[in-house]
Every structure is written in structure tokens, then in C-alpha cells.
Amino acid sequence: MRVGTVREIKNHEYRVGLTPESARELVVHGHQVWVETGAGLGIGAADSDYESAGATIQPDAKTVFDGCEMVVKVKEPQAGERAMLREGQVLYTYLHLAPDPEQTADLIRSGVTAIAYETVSGPGNSLPLLKPMSQVAGRMSIQAGATALEKAHGGRGVLLGGVPGVMPGRVMVIGGGVVGFNAAQMAVGLGADTTILDRDPEVLEKLGIHFESRAKTRFSNRANIQQMLCEADLVIGAVLVPGAAAPKLVTREMLGCMKPGAVLVDVAIDQGGCFETSHATTHADPTYVVDGVVHYCVANMPGAVARTSTYALNNVTLPHALRIADLGWKAALKANPHLADGLNVSGGKVTYQAVASELAYDYVPVANVLG
Incomplete structure (x- = not known):
């Protein structure tokens, strides 16, 4: 051939x-x-x-x-x-x-x-050809979010890891799959106050065992998402429905309680995005602001590395x-x-x-x- x-x-x-x-x-x-x-x-x-x-x-x-x-x-x-x-x-x-x-x-x-x-599937309903790019995108999401949080890029001016005497930034990861797990690993490694939300009790249990006290877990429902949004400096959208459009888990109305300059990184943007206010961006112009919240929605994040x-x-x-x-x-x-x-x-x-x-x-x- x-x-x-x-x-x-x-x-x-x-x-x-x-x-x-x-x-x-x-x-x-x-x-x-x-x-x-x-x-x-x-x-x-x-x-x-x-x-x-x-x-x-x-x-x-x-x-x-x-x-x-x-x-x-x-x-x-x-x-x-x-x-x-x-x-x-x-x-x-x-x-x-x-x-x-x-x-x-x-x-x-x-x-x-x-x-x-x-x-393309694998044993146990895995997605082996998506996994490596999900790993890359999950890790990059924290890098991208940390940069977007800098004041010069429109963010709150928060250092995710904090410094002695100053609280670290709060990171909220929606979805505990491959993207979410890798995002949480990076956030925890930087010293951020990290919480992962997921709907699957088994996933939450595995995350709890892996991260122990270094990251918190919460069940993903509308009330918990809303509460965490109000507290977060950086939100990572890491949900996936294989082959289908991503569910809109964060509506525009829900942005109302977020801190000015907080950052949303929508890793699900290839599948339409999991934030109602998301639209695809490029590495040339990666962010935009809606209701005071910075959105990073680059549709080919791994292309940067x-x-x-x-x-x-x-x-x-x-x-x-x-x-x-x-x-x-x-x-x-x-x-x-x-x-x-x-x-x-x-x-x-x-x-x-x-x-x-x-x-x-x-x-x-x-x-x-x-x-």
C-alpha cells in the first residue's frame, strides 16, 4: 500500500x-x-x-x-x-x-x-489512541492556566503554588479521567489547593487513594460545581463522552459568582467544550474574556509541544x-x-x-x- x-x-x-x-x-x-x-x-x-x-x-x-x-x-x-x-x-x-x-x-x-x-477502543472501554494526547493536554492545562492567571495575561495575578505566608491558588478539575488525573498531578506538584470532581464513585475512590491528602475529591453535581466555581482561581474542564459532544456543565449564569480574572481551561473543546461560553481558539490568540472570566480554549493544545x-x-x-x-x-x-x-x-x-x-x-x- x-x-x-x-x-x-x-x-x-x-x-x-x-x-x-x-x-x-x-x-x-x-x-x-x-x-x-x-x-x-x-x-x-x-x-x-x-x-x-x-x-x-x-x-x-x-x-x-x-x-x-x-x-x-x-x-x-x-x-x-x-x-x-x-x-x-x-x-x-x-x-x-x-x-x-x-x-x-x-x-x-x-x-x-x-x-x-x-x-479506537481498547480493553476495558479505554481509548488508547486518545490517551497520550489526553495526558499531554491535561498536563499542559495547568501550564496554560498558570500563565493565563498572570496579571499581564488578564488573570487575577495568582501564583498557583503560593509562597510561604500566602495561600496557594485554588484549582478545580471537572472530570477525573486521563485529562483530569494528569491535570491534578501537575496542580498538586505545583502546590496548588486542588479539588477533582467526578460522577463515578470508583473513579473518586481511585483518585483519593492515589492523591491521599494532596488533593480533595467531590462528587460532580450542579450544586458542587456551582460552589467550587465561586471559590476557584483556575477551572479545568476535563470531561469526555467518547465520540459525542461534551456536556455543558458550566453555564454562563454560573460564571456570575466567579472571581474577576479567574481562568477556565476547556480541554474538552475538541468535542465542543464543556463550558457554555467556550468557543475554539488557537495558539496564536488563545484566550478571551466573558463576564470577567478568562477562557483558554485552544483546540490543539498538544501541538505546542x-x-x-x-x-x-x-x-x-x-x-x-x-x-x-x-x-x-x-x-x-x-x-x-x-x-x-x-x-x-x-x-x-x-x-x-x-x-x-x-x-x-x-x-x-x-x-x-x-x-
Whole structure:
């Protein structure tokens, strides 16, 4: 199979779908790899590194899209990229379709087979291809929030860890999954007064055992969220419903009691955000203010630490890429039900139930598509 990767064109997105090492693995398996020139520069990988791995450098994205049976990316295809997709081609990347009707419609029209990293499953209902970026985003959320809290960036002027004789900042983490756990680890490490909210008693128990007295836990309901919002300096939105739009857990009305200059970081923004007042921002212009509260809603947070993120991502995406290339997408999905969970759109049909429900499309089970 001819497999390609292109330079990401989303604002300040420096990650790349295939590292030179991943390209080499595909070549060793007998496949051709085409790489758009400059695709790896954001992680410090030159064209010559890909050529040394056995890949062929192509002059532009169109050549890669036109000539490859599978395209491996990081972020969802932008409008210009979607116009280059075609029926029978495999697109393997993050998609986040539920809050993105335009992208979904374009993928349906193209006839492409679109496999989404974020819905590929693992044992115990885990999301192994989402996990490393959730780890990165969770840790970055505290860095980003700490910066936004600085007075020069519109925040309250609070140092999260405090200093002797001065109280530390209060951090509220909504959601105790991978993002929330990693955010809490960073907040606790800085010495912040940290509270994690979740609805699952088992998750709360595990968090309590892990953090002991270093972080507090509370059951997530409207009353507790409202109370904690009034006290918090920094709020991390870390909720996830796999494949579906994130629930709006914080309304605009609830912002009324927050301290002026407090900060919201919405890590769920890829799935539409969990704050009613959230809208996606970029690394070029990451924050805005609503009712005196600073919002940080960058939709590709891990792109800022592109090298770490790309290698962490390739560690988990490459095995499935090899399986698809070796067997063909239908045989690969038939052989691996976890990978089959990643199929969101194929041949003009929506094959992921949460996306179909959210955007009012007919749902076609993956099994029907695989025959």
C-alpha cells in the first residue's frame, strides 16, 4: 500500500502523522511512504531524515492525497484537504466529528473511509489512541492556566503554588479521567489547593487513594460545581463522552459568582467544550474574556509541544497503521473489533452511533459496511 503524510495546516499545529521511524517501519513491511516536503520540520525531522528511512518526498499535499491509498494525519482535515479526499481512500487521524457538521458532511460527500483515533477502543472501554494526547493536554492545562492567571495575561495575578505566608491558588478539575488525573498531578506538584470532581464513585475512590491528602475529591453535581466555581482561581474542564459532544456543565449564569480574572481551561473543546461560553481558539490568540472570566480554549493544545506529542502519538497509532496497510482496511477492521470502533464514516455512511445521533444522520453499523 502507498501511505502518505502531509504537513499539518491548522493554526500553530506542528505535529506530524508519521515520524521518520514510523515511515521506516512501514517501508520494512513492504509499503511505499510519501511525505509532503517539510511535513516533519515542526518536530525537527528534515526531509532527509524521511529519505534515509526509505520514504519519498513529494512537493505538495495534493500529490500525496492524489497518489496515496491511505493518508495518516494528526488533526482533522481542513476544508482544502477535505476537497482532495476521494472514495476508496483511507483517512487515519483525529476527527472529532460530533461538534463539526461541516467536516462530517464533506467526509460523507467524498466517500472516504475515515478512521478516527479518538474512538479506537481498547480493553476495558479505554481509548488508547486518545490517551497520550489526553495526558499531554491535561498536563499542559495547568501550564496554560498558570500563565493565563498572570496579571499581564488578564488573570487575577495568582501564583498557583503560593509562597510561604500566602495561600496557594485554588484549582478545580471537572472530570477525573486521563485529562483530569494528569491535570491534578501537575496542580498538586505545583502546590496548588486542588479539588477533582467526578460522577463515578470508583473513579473518586481511585483518585483519593492515589492523591491521599494532596488533593480533595467531590462528587460532580450542579450544586458542587456551582460552589467550587465561586471559590476557584483556575477551572479545568476535563470531561469526555467518547465520540459525542461534551456536556455543558458550566453555564454562563454560573460564571456570575466567579472571581474577576479567574481562568477556565476547556480541554474538552475538541468535542465542543464543556463550558457554555467556550468557543475554539488557537495558539496564536488563545484566550478571551466573558463576564470577567478568562477562557483558554485552544483546540490543539498538544501541538505546542509537537515533538513530545508526535512521538507519544506514533507509539500508539503506528501498530494500527501497519495493520491497515498490511491487510487492507476491511480485513484489518474485521480482525480487530477495537480498530473497527474507530470507523466513523465510510462510503458516504456514518458508522459511529454517537456522531449519527448528534448530527441527525442515519446510523449504519460497522458490520454492515464490512459485509
